[in-house]
Amino acid sequence: MSLQLRSITKTFGPIVANDSLSLTIESGEIHGLLGENGAGKSTLAKVLSGFVSPDSGTVELDDEQLKLSSPSAAVSSGIGILHQEPLVFLDFSAVDNMLVGSPRDGNHTKDLAEEHLLKICEQFNFSIDPLIPVQKLSVGERQQLEIARLLWLGARVLILDEPTTAISGSQRENLFQTIRSLAEAGMSVIFVSHKLEEIQEICSRVTVLRQGRIMGTKHLPCPTSDLIDLMFDRELEPQGRKSSDSLGSICLELCGQKVTTHFESGKVDMTFRTGEIVGLAGLEGAGQRDLLRSIAGLDDTVTEGVFFRSRDIGDDSYIHRMQYGFHYLPADRGREGLVDGLTITEHVALASPQRSIATDWKLSREESKKIIDKFSIKGTPESVPASLSGGNQQRLLLGLIPDNPTVLLMEHPTRGLDIESAAWVWKYLMSLTEEGTTILFSSSDFDELMTYCDRIFVFFEGAIIQELASVEATTERLGSLLGGVK
Amino acid sequence: MFVRNDLLFLGLGILVPVCASMLVFLFVDAPPLRATELFFEGAFGSSQRMGDTLMIWVPLLLASSALIITFSAGMWNIGIEGQIIAGAVAASFVAREFEASTPVVLTAMIVAGLIGGMIWGGLAGLLRVRGGVNEIFGGLGLNFVATGLVVYLIMGPWSRRGIASTGGTEPFRPQAWFPTLDGLRVSPLSVLLAIGVLILVLWFLSRTSYGLRLRATGKNPLAASRFGIRTDAYLLLSFLLAGGVAGLAGVTQAAAVYHRLVPSISGGYGFLAILIVLLAGFRGQWILPIALFFAAVSMASFQWQLQLGLHSSLGGVIQGILVLSVLLLSGYRAISYMRKPISEEGDA
Numbered sequence: 127m128s129l130q131l132r133s134i135t136k137t138f139g140p141i142v143a144n145d146s147l148s149l150t151i152e153s154g155e156i157h158g159l160l161g162e163n164g165a166g167k168s169t170l171a172k173v174l175s176g177f178v179s180p181d182s183g184t185v186e187l188d189d190e191q192l193k194l195s196s197p198s199a200a201v202s203s204g205i206g207i208l209h210q211e212p213l214v215f216l217d218f219s220a221v222d223n224m225l226v227g228s229p230r231d232g233n234h235t236k237d238l239a240e241e242h243l244l245k246i247c248e249q250f251n252f253s254i255d256p257l258i259p260v261q262k263l264s265v266g267e268r269q270q271l272e273i274a275r276l277l278w279l280g281a282r283v284l285i286l287d288e289p290t291t292a293i294s295g296s297q298r299e300n301l302f303q304t305i306r307s308l309a310e311a312g313m314s315v316i317f318v319s320h321k322l323e324e325i326q327e328i329c330s331r332v333t334v335l336r337q338g339r340i341m342g343t344k345h346l347p348c349p350t351s352d353l354i355d356l357m358f359d360r361e362l363e364p365q366g367r368k369s370s371d372s373l374g375s376i377c378l379e380l381c382g383q384k385v386t387t388h389f390e391s392g393k394v395d396m397t398f399r400t401g402e403i404v405g406l407a408g409l410e411g412a413g414q415r416d417l418l419r420s421i422a423g424l425d426d427t428v429t430e431g432v433f434f435r436s437r438d439i440g441d442d443s444y445i446h447r448m449q450y451g452f453h454y455l456p457a458d459r460g461r462e463g464l465v466d467g468l469t470i471t472e473h474v475a476l477a478s479p480q481r482s483i484a485t486d487w488k489l490s491r492e493e494s495k496k497i498i499d500k501f502s503i504k505g506t507p508e509s510v511p512a513s514l515s516g517g518n519q520q521r522l523l524l525g526l527i528p529d530n531p532t533v534l535l536m537e538h539p540t541r542g543l544d545i546e547s548a549a550w551v552w553k554y555l556m557s558l559t560e561e562g563t564t565i566l567f568s569s570s571d572f573d574e575l576m577t578y579c580d581r582i583f584v585f586f587e588g589a590i591i592q593e594l595a596s597v598e599a600t601t602e603r604l605g606s607l608l609g610g611v612k
Numbered sequence: 613m614f615v616r617n618d619l620l621f622l623g624l625g626i627l628v629p630v631c632a633s634m635l636v637f638l639f640v641d642a643p644p645l646r647a648t649e650l651f652f653e654g655a656f657g658s659s660q661r662m663g664d665t666l667m668i669w670v671p672l673l674l675a676s677s678a679l680i681i682t683f684s685a686g687m688w689n690i691g692i693e694g695q696i697i698a699g700a701v702a703a704s705f706v707a708r709e710f711e712a713s714t715p716v717v718l719t720a721m722i723v724a725g726l727i728g729g730m731i732w733g734g735l736a737g738l739l740r741v742r743g744g745v746n747e748i749f750g751g752l753g754l755n756f757v758a759t760g761l762v763v764y765l766i767m768g769p770w771s772r773r774g775i776a777s778t779g780g781t782e783p784f785r786p787q788a789w790f791p792t793l794d795g796l797r798v799s800p801l802s803v804l805l806a807i808g809v810l811i812l813v814l815w816f817l818s819r820t821s822y823g824l825r826l827r828a829t830g831k832n833p834l835a836a837s838r839f840g841i842r843t844d845a846y847l848l849l850s851f852l853l854a855g856g857v858a859g860l861a862g863v864t865q866a867a868a869v870y871h872r873l874v875p876s877i878s879g880g881y882g883f884l885a886i887l888i889v890l891l892a893g894f895r896g897q898w899i900l901p902i903a904l905f906f907a908a909v910s911m912a913s914f915q916w917q918l919q920l921g922l923h924s925s926l927g928g929v930i931q932g933i934l935v936l937s938v939l940l941l942s943g944y945r946a947i948s949y950m951r952k953p954i955s956e957e958g959d960a
Binding site for chain 1: 819820821822824825827828831834835836837838839840841842
C-alpha cells in the first residue's frame with residue numbers, strides 16, 4: 127500500500143502555497159514534512175484531509191484515485207488528520223465524540239464505539255473511560271481519543287499536524303510510542319513539524335518544503351545541517367550592521383519580566399541601548415509577539431518589570447507609554463494597524479495630538495499631503511487603507527508615528543512588501559535610530575535579521591534560547607536555533 | 613462602469629420596492645393605483661394632513677439622529693424605545709411638578725428629557741462596557757423596564773384622580789405644551805428642534821475630533837485602541853449621546869403630541885428609526901427624505917383603512933418590504949463588487 131501525491135498545486139490569490147508537489151509515502155512509513163512557517167506544510171495537510179481542495183493534482187491510495195472533496199470524504203477514503211488540539215465537543219462523553227461525524231449505519235453504534243475504544247485502549251495502553259466528558263481529558267488524551275476515532279472510521283493514512291505543540295514531555299513519549307506501533311501495523315503516518323529533533327527522532331524519511339516547493343527528501347537519520355540547508359536559503363550571507371560600541375546609553379531594561387505565551391511563561395532579563403536595533407527571531411508563536419506586546423503595555427499581557435531610562439513604567443498603560451514615545455506597529459496592518467473606512471486625512475487627525483472640539487481638517491489634510499509626499503505613498507489624502515497596497519500601508523503607519531519615537535516595537539516590518547519597499551522602510555528605520563530611536567522587531571526573514579540587527583534573540587517555545595551578536599549569526603545557526611537545536 | 617452600475621442600482625432600488633408594494637395591494641384585493649393616490653392624499657392632501665405627517669416625522673428624525681451616533685460607534689442600540697420613554701417620563705415629571713412660564717417649563721422639560729434619555733442609554737452602555745452584556749440584550753431588557761415603569765406611573769402615583777386606567781395621566785398644564793399654529797397639530801418648534809439636532813449630530817460625527825474617534829472605534833476598535841483611543845469610553849459616550857437625543861423624542865411626544873404621558877408614548881418610532889438608518893446606509897443627509905417617506909406611509913395607512921377597508925398594519929408591511937428589498941439589493945451589490953478583481957495599486 128502506498129499514498130501517492132501527484133503535482134498538487136494550491137494557490138491563495140497571488141500566493142502559491144503548494145507548487146506542483148509530488149510525493150510517495152509507503153505503508154508502514156513515518157514520513158516527516160518539514161519547513162518553516164508558510165512553507166506549505168499545513169496547506170498540504172489540509173489538501174490531504176479534505177479541508178481545502180487543490181487547484182490541480184491528484185491523490186492516489188493503492189493506485190486508486192481519491193476524491194477528497196470534504197473532511198468526511200477524506201476520512202471515508204482512509205485519510206485522517208490529527209490536529210494540534212483535536213476538535214472535540216467538550217461537554218460530550220468520549221464515546222459520543224466518536225459517534226459525532228461517523229456514518230449513520232449499523233456498523234457505527236454506541237455499543238460498537240465503546241467496544242472499539244476499549245480495544246484500542248488495551249492495544250496502545252491508553253486509559254480513557256468511554257463515558258468521561260471530554261473536557262476532563264488532557265490534550266494528550268484527546269489526541270489518543272481522536273486517533274481511536276480515526277482508526278474506527280477506517281483511516282489507513284494518519285496525518286499529524288504539529289502534534290507535540292500543546293502536550294507535555296511524557297505525553298509526547300506516549301504519542302511517539304503509539305505512532306510507532308501504528309506504523310508497525312502497516313499504517314502510513316505523515317508527521318508535520320518544524321522541530322528538527324522530533325523529525326530526527328521519529329521519522330524514517332523526511333521531505334523538506336520551502337515556499338511551497340519540495341526542496342528534497344532525505345532518509346533519516348542524516349546530519350541536521352543537511353536539513354537546514356534545504357529549509358533555508360543561504361545564498362546571501364549579509365554581514366552585521368555595526369558593533370555595539372557606537373551605541374548610546376541604556377534606554378530600556380526588562381528585569382525578570384514574565385512573557386506569557388501559548389506554552390508557558392519564561393522570565394527574561396534584557397537591556398537595550400539608545401539607537402540599537404534588536405531582532406527577535408523564532409517561529410510563529412514562539413514568544414516574540416508576546417514580548418513586543420508586553421513592552422508596549424498592551425492590555426492582554428503581563429507588563430511588569432519594564433524600565434524606561436531607569437524609570438519603572440511597569441504600571442503604565444499602553445496609552446501612557448505612547449506618551450514616552452513608545453510605538454507598536456502590528457503585523458496585521460489592515461486589521462490592527464489602520465482603521466478601514468477612514469481616509470488618510472482622518473488617520474492623520476486621529477494620530478495627531480490636537481484636542482480641540484472642532485478638528486482643523488484643513489491642517490490635517492495639509493499634514494497628510496506632507497506624509498504622502500515624504501513617505502512616497504501611492505494615494506491621496508482621501509484614500510482609504512483598503513485601496514493601499516501592503517507597502518503603502520506600512521509607509522502610512524510609519525508616517526503616522528509622531529516625531530522622535532523613543533522605542534519602536536514592530537512585528538514583521540517588511541512582511542508582504544516588495545524588495546524596493548522593504549529597502550525603503552529600512553532606510554527610514556535606520557535614520558530613526560541615528561536620531562536615538564531604539565528598535566525591537568520580530569521577523570522570520572533571516573536576511574533582514576542579519577543585515578539590520580545589532581543583536582538577535584532567538585525564541586523557541588516561549589523562551590529565549592540564544593542571544594547572538596549579528597556577526598555571529600549565520601543562516602545555519604539561526605535555522606537550527608529556530609528548530610530548537612542549540 | 614462604476615457610474616452606470618450606481619445608476620442601475622439606484623433605479624432598481626426604487627423600482628423593486630414599488631413593484632413589491634403593488635403586489636401586496638393586489639394580494640389584499642385593493643386597486644394599486646387608488647392606493648397610491650390615497651397615499652399622496654392621505655399624507656400630503658391638505659395642510660392639516662401635511663402637518664400630521666410632520667408630527668410623525670419629528671420623533672422619527674430624532675430617533676434616527678440618536679441611532680446614527682450608536683451605529684457610528686458600531687453598536688446596535690435596540691434600547692432606543694426605552695430611551696424615548698425615559699425622556700418622556702422625565703419631561704412629564706417636570707411638567708407635573710413645576711409651574712412657570714412656557715419658555716421656562718419647556719426648556720426644563722427638554723433638559724430633563726435629555727438627562728432621562730442619557731440615564732437610560734448610559735445604563736445600556738454601562739452594561740455593555742462594564743458588564744459585558746451585549747447591547748442588544750441590555751437594550752431590550754431596559755425597554756421592558758421602561759414600559760413597566762410608565763404603566764406603573766400611570767396606574768399608580770401619576771394616575772388620574774378617581775380613575776386608574778392605562779389611558780394616560782392627566783393632561784399637562786397648557787404652559788407645558790409645545791406651541792402650535794392655528795389649525796395644525798404639529799408644533800413648528802418640535803420640527804425645528806428635530807432638524808437642528810440632526811444637523812448638530814452630523815456635525816459632531818463628521819467635523820469634531822470626538823466624532824472622529826467615535827467613528828474610528830466603530831469601524832475598527834482594535835486599530836482604534838492602537839491609536840491610543842479609550843474605546844470603552846467612546847462606546848459609553850455614544851450611548852449617553854444617543855440616549856439624550858432619543859430622550860428628546862420622548863419630550864416632543866409628551867409635550868407636543870399627547871400633552872400627557874401615555875403607555876405607548878414611544879409609538880414604536882425607535883424601531884422604525886432603525887429601519888430608516890439602515891436604509892440611509894448611515895448617511896445622515898438621506899435621513900430627512902426617508903424619514904418623511906416613512907411618516908407619510910404611516911399617515912397613508914389611516915386612509916387605506918378608511919377608504920379601502922385595509923388593516924392599518926399594512927403600512928408596516930409596506931415599510932418592511934421597502935427595507936428588505938433595499939437591503940437585499942445592497943447585499944447583492946456588495947457581492948457583485950466582491951466578485952470583481954480589486955484593482956491593485958502597486959508598491960512603489
